């Protein structure tokens with residue numbers, strides 16, 4: 001049985017940052033520190049948001065009502081990989097289980113592959129149009145699923161962004177959507193209230 005409290009606390013803290021009108025640099029430092037805390041334990045992710053599928057899955061855990069940020073669980077089955085894509089907003093990627101590889105891709109014809117980052121549990125990296133915004137991500141493990149928790153500076157599943165053909169550099173419009181129709185229930189606090 002998972003206990004969703006760490007996720008609720010994280011979302012509260014991120015909402016406070018949003019209410020303070022946090023700059024990108026605060027999101028990428030203070031927000032990253034909060035995400036590091038969240039992924040330091042692996043007891044809270046609801047099972048239904050940890051299921052791999054025939055292609056990598058993107059489960060929405062929470063979207064801020066003003067779409068200032070969202071929190072997503074990415075589940076990578078063995079051998080699964082994204083297309084080359086951008087984000088257009090800042091993002092934080094925190095590794096919860098397993099291992100993933102993120103490879104930077106630079107514009108051009110053909111596109112050039114840059115820095116390769118191996119992400120292991122507990123690690124957080126950032127993406128942003130002001131840093132590296134184009135990459136390809138894959139599961140580093142051949143035999144089991146890997147899971148990372150992402151935070152973006154918007155409702156990422158509904159943002160028009162791009163996928164790229166690395167050979168020709170051609171750019172195509174892309175709206176990712178989400179794989180779940182319902183978000184986890186953060187608000188059943190009856191257990192703690194009954195125990196009080």
Ligand SMILES: [Fe+2]
Pocket residue numbers: 085086087127135137
């Ligand atoms: Fe990405």
